[in-house]
Amino acid sequence: MVGTPELRDLPPPPPPKRSFDVAIIGAGIVGNALAVALAKQGRDVLLLERDLSEPNRIVGELLQPGGVRALRELGLEGCLDGFDAVPCLGYQVTYHGEPVHIPYAVAEDGKRPQGRSFHHGKFIQKLRAASKATKGVTIVEATVSKNLIKNAASGHIIGVRCTPKGTKQEISYFASLTFVADGCKSNIRSDFIPKQVQVKSHFFGLELIDAKMPLKNHGIVVLSDRAPVLLYQIGTHETRALVDIQGKPPSQTDGSLKAYMLGAVLPTLPEEIRPSFRKAVEDSKSIRSMPNSWLPPTMNQTPGLVLVGDSMNMRHPLTGGGMTVAFNDAVLIRDLLADVEDLNDTDLVLEKLFDFHWRRRKLTSVVNILAQALYALFAANDPNLRVLQKGCFAYFQLGGNCVDHPVGLLSGMLRNPLVLYYHFFAVAFYSIWIMYKTTSPLLWPVCFFRSFAVFYTACVVILPYIWSEQQ
Structure with a gap:
């Protein structure tokens, strides 16, 4: 782990400072984005992180164009500069040694958007530096207790308990709204989300x-x-x-x-x-x-608490959609809370969280379903899935919208679940046609019966994920 003195040596807040508008647990991707976004609205934000040294992970290293766009909306695009981040222009899919080029689709401005890839830890440190430089953000290096502070009468979460690094004394911070952004291994999630990872x-x-x-x-x-x-x-x-x-x-x-x-x-x-x-x-x-x-999204219904990022919703990282979802969630939360003057107005905040759950689906349902369905096809481990895998590759070879729409969905630039459903089932039918095309006519009666099994497999792949996004 690489030490970062300018972050690790932050002075603690003055002893009387124990109350904030917002407390955020976790200074990772979504935690920093929310800290900056909400502080710019004039909120007093506490950002808690167990370890401010540079993290070293093997995922969270590719930001799709939709994530770059969200970063720009948050005023954080500069976090992609000043270190060795590499432009990403699309993909090449190689099927048993045969390649097909899948560039990012041309955007509305007539240009092809770019993603960025980088060392995860270096990007995190740029985001943390942006949080530190934002007026209204207080960063504290501390381990947060699983037992959040709760109003015994109402069940309202009113703060956090934590142990600052280098001490053994647990202290309390109070906040009108607490965001849990402690990642895929969240130790708080299980108390508020019944779904299992x-x-x-x-x-x-x-x-x-x-x-x-x-x-x-x-x-x-x-x-x-x-x-x-x-x-x-x-x-x-x-x-x-x-x-x-x-x-x-x-x-x-x-x-x-x-x-x-x-x-x-x-x-x-x-x-x-x-x-x-x-x-x-x-x-x-x-x-x-x-x-x-894989963790389907869950509506936040606990007063005073919002789970975000991988704490609340995860998908297979094959398509690199996690950070895009996180930054877009930060944009949506910022916009929904913009007209909430008092975060203690529980009914209004819960109403905004209800809107957040359903409005985010325009992007996140696409990213979530695509990640899981595409992984099932790409990791095909039975004969019917291999038929779909072969058909998917042949579908990409057609070019045009057969490439532009799927990569637009993957990149986070095209946000229409119906387009995803259309192309997925188009791949299923095209796969069946490819199966007939590459099979001797003498065996077409076998293909006829197998085509039903292939289509059933396609439904089994995608329908459970579509259903999970409607909850």
Whole structure:
């Protein structure tokens, strides 16, 4: 962990200062965005973070164009400058060695938007520096207790208990509204959200040095008979490789994981990538991993409390949509609370949170459903899913709207769930047609019956996620 003196050496607030308009637990992506946005409205904001040293994660490194746009709306676009952030222009999907180019679709201004990829920790530190520089934001390095302060009579959350770093004494801060933004491993979530986090796979991350990318400034998705591999630059000399492994992964201690990487994954990669991938595997002492989680959104109904970011809603990181959702949620919360003068007006705040839950779906339902459905197709682990995977790749090869609309949805620039549903089922029917096309006419009677199984599989893939977004 890299120390950051200008953040770690922050003086504590004066002893009498224990009351704020807003308390935010977690100075990560959404926590910093909300701190800045709400402080600019004249709110007195407390931002609590357990550890202000630079984090080191293997996900949260690719910000889609929709996230860049939201960052601009928050006045935080400058956080993408001053460090080695790399422009991202789209994707290349490689299916059993055959590539298809998927650039970001042309926007309304006639230009192709750009995403950005970077070291997660460096971006977080830029956001924290922006919070520190914003009038009205007080940053305290402290571990927050799971037991929030609650009004015994009304159940209203009125503050937090925390232990400042370097001390053993627990202190209390009070706030009209508390935001929980403590991430995917939230220790507060379980007391307020009954839904359970689902983990079906893990990303294992490697950092490749001076890798020769098949297509510069593009994310590379490698599809084979195994789960997908994602490659993208995070710096001038660094490229992130994320290898998805379903179920129980091979052991690190006996060398099985390295053997899997070199024996099963390496041969599926583009030839240009293989030397740097091999070196990264051989040089690594321990390959870091991250669970790929799914948590449907839940409406915030506890007075005085709002769960945001990964604390409330997660999706598979294959499509890189998490930060885009977080920044857009910050924009929406800022706008909805703009006309709320008194955050102690519980009825009005809950009314705004009701609006937040339903209005955010225009973007988040697209990002959430697309991430889960696309992962199911890209990680195809049964014959029917493999038919859909092959059809999906062939659909991209058609070009035009068959590429522009899906990548527009993925990028966070196109926010229309109906467009997603249309293209998903178009892929399903096109997959069935491809199955007939590549099968001998003598076997078409078999294809006829199998086509029903393929379409049923497509429905099983997407319909549960559509339903979850309506709750």
